[in-house]
Amino acid sequence: MSKIRVVHYINQFFGGVGGEEKADHLPELRLGAVGPGMALSQQFGDEAEIVATIVCGDSYFNENTPAALEAILGFVADQKADIFVAGPAFNAGRYGMACGGVCKAVQEKFGIPAVTAMFGENPGVDGFKQDVYILETGDSAATMRTAAPVLAKFTLKLAKNEEIGAPTCEAYFPRGIRKNVFAEERGSKRAVDMLVAKLKGEEFVTEYPMPHFDNVAPAPAIKDMPKTKVALVTSGGICPKGNPDRIESSSASKYGKYDIDGLNAFCANCAETAHGGYDPVYANQDANRVLPLDVLRDMEKEGKIEKLHKYYYTTVGNGTSVASSKAYAAEIAAELVNDGVQAVILTST
């Protein structure tokens, strides 16, 4: 088997260019291993080879990120790399951000795995741990001796597409990706064990650490409704009869946008719900109960609102992840703003 081809990214300091005074160093390609790459090469033995090293100044990268990335990706393109490694960055903040950023860009552009390593408090960890494997190191280059073997071992594993274990076993920062595994004991037994430990004041490990919950502050009240263009948006799954876009009954992978121009109200023959999480009978009888088109039309006639937007947007909230919901909302909101909509009635179920 031929050797695994590794491309390595380091900053101007580790590249031997200089310290802070050289932090504006432009991206540069060198063949073979440089600086910390030597230590990695030693660990790789016959299995892998650093074919090229990219050296870039930390200030240059962080102040000119798009241009820096373009140059770096250009260098990587010619190297037929199997895997990309950056750092270790230890506690150097701008270096950490560069390592994370370059790894992410390489993964996306070339579809090859990438890995970096740094200290827990490096801002690069929070910036990129969701996108890239970041191994934990000590806070200074003095810990290179322990960091290099861990990084090298992980690099080989990743390049060979071997199974990556849990973050605690492999010493990477959890990426926040939830994966199903079969535990030793059934859940009820685990719950009882956890309760006994909690009662005794002993240590226990929760299986799902509570996320930071994103609260949205209500928007200020609208003062002049008769001059406001209003749109209807729902997560209640109301869609044209027959669900033409096949929005899923749970875990929606899409949202729908439907024209209601000239439609005075939903009727049982023209609308239904795709939602699988609530009693659909009453919504199918009269979809205005979920999305009040009829009332908005009345208000439009009475001049209580200026106009109802031509389209309504709809998806199914049931079983749909928060991340998907956020993504749909961002797209919908941008379109609404673009279309001059000033207010939205958002109905849930």
Place this chain on the structure above:
Amino acid sequence: MKLELGRINIEGLSFGANTEVNAGILTINKDELIALIKQDEFIKDVKVEFASPGEKTRITPVKDVIEPRVKVSGSGAVFPGMLNKVETVGEGRTHVLSGAAVVTCGRIVGFQEGIIDMSGPGADYTPFSKTHNIVLVIEPTADLSQYDYEASARMAGLKAAAYLGEAGRNATPDVIETYETLPLMDGVKAFPNLPRVGYVYMLQTQGLLHDTYVYGVDGKKIVPTILYPTEIMDGAILSGNCVSACDKNTTYHHQNNPIIHDMYARHGKDFNFVGVIITNENVFLMDKERSSDWTAKLTKFLNLDGAIVSQEGFGNPDTDLIMNCKKIEAQGVKTVIVTDEYAGRDGKSQSLADADKAADAVVTGGNANEVIILPPMDRVIGMYDYVDKIAGGFDGSLRPDGSIEAEIQVIIGATNELGFNRMTARGY
């Protein structure tokens, strides 16, 4: 209250002249069973089919699973207030046809019915790939309302389970297990030095296809109350709901609630298991507030030191779960909550629709959005018409060769929130 569960191990199924248990084989008089189910004027036809572990068989769309049981001694009969008179159960002896299960199946009522694979990768996710299943494929009369269809399908399963359970009345159990919960003050005297713990049992009660019944009462209309754990083993709580297949508590799950069993296993050793507080998961905020206030009040009233809180369903009930947890913890009662996750197909999303720092001890049944490929099977009991539509399916889930690509949400019991399975999710 003291209940003996006499388990009669069932290792195979057959049809025959008499419905009886003999040497581990449950023999069923098919015509008699069909006649019983067809007494319901809303059921036009019913087919009875068997599915046993290891077979290349798929059952879909599945509504409920029920374990055949019979009350041999003590007051009342199984499924009180629903199938039998409302007399209090939970005492005496009950015989169980362990390893057998009635599965109700037929065209969908809503979107929430599921899949059971008897072999292959899907079988690992459902407990009902390990049971010998008596499947009722129900055909309702034309133009039957969804409400009437759900009720008829539910009753058909209960009737069949009670009918089959009768076959175990005079059989000699292979194992006898004894469960006892003492009246409150007797429990205090018996275990003066042990911490007092309870179980807060949340029941899915969001409306049609999301209902649970307690002694025949629609769970939406209960206020939190206290049950002896053994009442639940006799069918005091049963499922009328079809919330997503993966985290619906089937009637079988209620009858065999593993939290109750595992709490009994430590009762008198690590703690005093005082009893079960049942509560609901209604859609109105006022109901949510009242019910969570009351669960917290009851945990304090029982002087509990700790409680396990289990959820059913997801999304909207996440708020009930967190309200219960937060308020119970605020009473100084330590909690462990049991839930499951909707972290997206890539596992990258936040898993719950509500969160609070009080929920520091969580057990999870896994990420329901994870995608699985279920290979084609030799035999399908039921019908393939709804695979793309059920919760967890999507356009194109059913492939031309009969394989299915879908979220594990479609598999009955896959991410059960009573901790019935070994599955969990971990952060990677």
